[in-house]
Amino acid sequence: MKVAFFVNPTAGAGLLYNLKDSAGVKVSRSEIPYSVKRAENFLRSLKTRNFAMLVPAGIMGEDVASGKGFNQKKIFTPKEITDSLDTRTFLEAAMKESPDLVVFCGGDGTAADTAAVIDMKVPVIGIPAGMKMYSSVFALDERHAAFLLEAFLRGDGYRIVNGEVADLDRKYFETGIYQINSYGEMRVVIDSMSSTQSKSEYPEDDVEGAVDYIVNSMDRDKFYFVGPGSTCKKVTERLGFHTERLGFDIMRDGRIVVSDAPEAELYEYSSPETTLILSPVGGLGFLLGRGNRQISARVLNRIGFDNILVIAGEGKLNSLKRLALDIDPEMQIPGFIRVLFGYGYFRLVPLVRFEE
Numbered sequence: 102m103k104v105a106f107f108v109n110p111t112a113g114a115g116l117l118y119n120l121k122d123s124a125g126v127k128v129s130r131s132e133i134p135y136s137v138k139r140a141e142n143f144l145r146s147l148k149t150r151n152f153a154m155l156v157p158a159g160i161m162g163e164d165v166a167s168g169k170g171f172n173q174k175k176i177f178t179p180k181e182i183t184d185s186l187d188t189r190t191f192l193e194a195a196m197k198e199s200p201d202l203v204v205f206c207g208g209d210g211t212a213a214d215t216a217a218v219i220d221m222k223v224p225v226i227g228i229p230a231g232m233k234m235y236s237s238v239f240a241l242d243e244r245h246a247a248f249l250l251e252a253f254l255r256g257d258g259y260r261i262v263n264g265e266v267a268d269l270d271r272k273y274f275e276t277g278i279y280q281i282n283s284y285g286e287m288r289v290v291i292d293s294m295s296s297t298q299s300k301s302e303y304p305e306d307d308v309e310g311a312v313d314y315i316v317n318s319m320d321r322d323k324f325y326f327v328g329p330g331s332t333c334k335k336v337t338e339r340l341g342f343h344t345e346r347l348g349f350d351i352m353r354d355g356r357i358v359v360s361d362a363p364e365a366e367l368y369e370y371s372s373p374e375t376t377l378i379l380s381p382v383g384g385l386g387f388l389l390g391r392g393n394r395q396i397s398a399r400v401l402n403r404i405g406f407d408n409i410l411v412i413a414g415e416g417k418l419n420s421l422k423r424l425a426l427d428i429d430p431e432m433q434i435p436g437f438i439r440v441l442f443g444y445g446y447f448r449l450v451p452l453v454r455f456e457e
Contacts, residue, residue, distance in 0.1 A: 390427025
């Protein structure tokens with residue numbers, strides 16, 4: 102069986118500079134890119150080597166897979182500083198080799214480039230490594246992606262469905278108009294743990310009661326981290342502030358202390374007295390690890406799950422059976438978390454992450 106495998110080395114790199122997108126970011130040679138680390142974790146998680154791997158040269162694939170016992174065939178050499186053209190050119194070369202599956206590590210932009218070339222001809226497994234992650238073509242994490250590949254190679258324990266490829270309209274960074282564009286669909290390998298709905302927003306969902314409850318309950322002496330997304334930003338807007346929709350705001354006593362805070366400042370202000378306000382990311386129901394990667398393991402360890410305040414409209418909440426996490430597998434997580442969906446109305450929702 103042939104598997105085309107590649108990594109977008111710039112995916113997720115924007116986090117280093119508190120950017121909301123990694124397009125055009127040049128990866129430093131002195132540091133292993135985030136996406137490469139995830140790809141290496143994926144390959145190390147695989148228990149089988151019984152397949153042929155089609156890879157691009159260098160950091161896009163060959164370097165990552167070398168020395169791990171895989172039967173590699175190099176079919177394309179990218180530029181030293183890679184871009185979307187390298188992704189598309191590799192995939193065009195790979196399709197001539199008639200692969201049974203495409204596995205890629207990247208984000209929404211990588212997914213869009215992949216869909217543009219392979220269309221619906223070959224199923225895919227996406228290893229999540231991007232900044233925003235609106236597409237529904239990704240595994241829960243790299244270990245889940247390895248589990249899915251092994252199921253595909255065995256021929257059981259999986260199914261193939263159509264998954265949406267979506268990304269934030271790049272004009273957002275010029276105009277501030279938030280719009281998610283669809284870039285078609287791909288055939289995606291999934292199992293019972295996979296999230297397959299579209300990451301659509303729920304703009305008509307009523308969260309006013311929940312927002313009122315948060316604002317009226319705020320302790321003026323405590324710090325609040327207000328997360329990204331239209332739902333969370335209703336809290337800052339209620340207090341008279343219009344801030345970066347994709348960023349975190351640090352608030353205290355009804356004022357913005359830091360707007361669009363990077364991970365380092367979130368860590369500086371975090372403590373067991375901090376409240377972290379989050380909303381599930383669209384239809385896929387991710388609470389942490391998609392679209393809010395500024396909350397690192399060290400920030401989360403300081404705050405703790407007991408101090409996470411999840412807010413969601415009742416419509417969105419009714420559509421979610423659980424909230425997914427893409428975080429450090431060593432971190433202990435509770436079985437449930439409370440979600441605020443009205444003025445003082447909470448519902449317990451299961452928390453899940455991939456575990457074999």
